[in-house]
Amino acid sequence: MSEIEDLLREDLRGQTAYGAPQLDVPVQLNTNENAFAIPDDVAAVIEEYISREIRGLNRYPDRDALALREDLAAYLGHGLTPSQVWAANGSNEILQQLLQAFGGPGRTVLGFMPSYSMHPLLARGTGTNFVDALRDADYTLSPGHVGWAIEAHDPDLVFLVSPNNPTGTALDPAVVDAAYEASRGIVVVDEAYAEFARDASSTALGRLEGRPRLVVTRTMSKAFAFAGARVGYLAADAELIEKLLLVRLPYHLSSLTQAAARGALACAPQLQAEVDELKHQRDRIVKNLRAKGLPVADSDANFVLVGGLVDAAAVWKAVLDQGVLVRDVGLPGRLRITAGTEEETTALLDAFEIVMKQEPSLFEESK
CATH class of the missing domain: 3.40.640.10 (Type I PLP-dependent aspartate aminotransferase-like (Major domain))
Structure with a gap:
């Protein structure tokens, strides 16, 4: 234990700071940000x-x-x-x-x-x-x-x-x-x-x-x-x-x-139009991933939680290799995906389709 660690509050020793991966990839759908820049x-x-x-x-x-x-x-x-x-x-x-x-x-x-x-x-x-x-x-x-x-x-x-x-x-x-x-x-x-x-x-x-x-x-x-x-x-x-x-x-x-x-x-009324578009893309993710046999809960947020993954960390990495960053929140067999623009959502769905075809063992069989 270092001198500084020894001076730290006992309940904070050994803890790690909060943070999500910040990676430079084409499509970032991991921190539930609004995908649209300020108009x-x-x-x-x-x-x-x-x-x-x-x-x-x-x-x-x-x-x-x-x-x-x-x-x-x-x-x-x-x-x-x-x-x-x-x-x-x-x-x-x-x-x-x-x-x-x-x-x-x-x-x-x-x-x-x-x-x-x-x-x-x-x-x-x-x-x-x-x-x-x-x-x-x-x-x-x-x-x-x-x-x-x-x-x-x-x-x-x-x-x-x-x-x-x-x-x-x-x-x-x-x-x-x-x-x-x-x-x-x-x-x-x-x-x-x-x-x-x-x-x-x-x-x-x-x-x-x-x-x-x-x-x-x-x-x-x-x-x-x-x-x-x-x-x-x-x-x-x-x-x-x-x-x-x-x-x-x-x-x-x-x-x-x-x-x-x-x-x-x-400008709340103008910004509401973008909220409506994100809700549409969120529902599009739900519909398409369900069609691929993956369980996805109905969402009232700007993200979805997708399940049916044998190895969530491996799927996260495989999707990242396709240029799409999503979030591994530590729940077994599940990943969280932020709704993005139409183009980002298309890239996300394409990435999942590629990974499911290339590495089917990473996904549970549809019931």
Whole structure:
């Protein structure tokens, strides 16, 4: 053990940092980014919003991001007011702030893996004990299982994800209700991919009224093609958001970030057209891979989880050799594939067809 390792917190020793492979290949479908670049007309609007802030960068930004929160509330609808919305540098910072305020040493957050892999990492970073209550064999989550897990572990926070990453499946709203009724603590519904859901009513936003411990987190990374800007946000009771101010860093969201986000929100209708196209390509992947005999779950996200693989790592490498990068999320016999443009989707489907013909032993026989 090195001198620095010896000085590291004991619970961090031997751990590895989060990260997905970043390889220079023609088709990159591994990190659930929006495949479309910001359109020129949208970029022009965002540039105008940013330009208004340039000469005032000698001053600190609005630490409460009031104008951005007003725009976010209008975008979300459901009668939300700016006092019920909070923004930060990506949904990861939002989740971290929730853990800093309501988790910490001696407290527990309950999750249901496989799900977003940052949840246990964020818990560890804040000294919060992460308990994995698992899922059913088909990766679904039922109200009964969630209620049982909460009663068994009595967590201070509960993390639910809808649509779930990496499975792509949306939660039955009854699961959210069961979690809230069984819990004494904060119930967080992570809706990073909500705009891609087949049923828009599946969001938990409509359940916020009268539930002061319920939180819905979102991001602009996916539907707004804003991964590089790092803007996440949440909707919750105004009192809960007031408590988050106790742990937020001063002036944590830069003036340029706030301006860029407001510009993108002003162009939400234009960006929705690209969301619709990604949903079409996602469904195209599902349809075509099923036609090849591979089991693929219906997805409400901008990615799909494909199964039927004898050796997922070998299939990942074989598809990569065809110039297409997908994601091995560590689930036996499964790979996660981000929906891309029409051309990228065609390349992905062609790559699978080639690999299935050249190395059929890597795939299970169709039932």
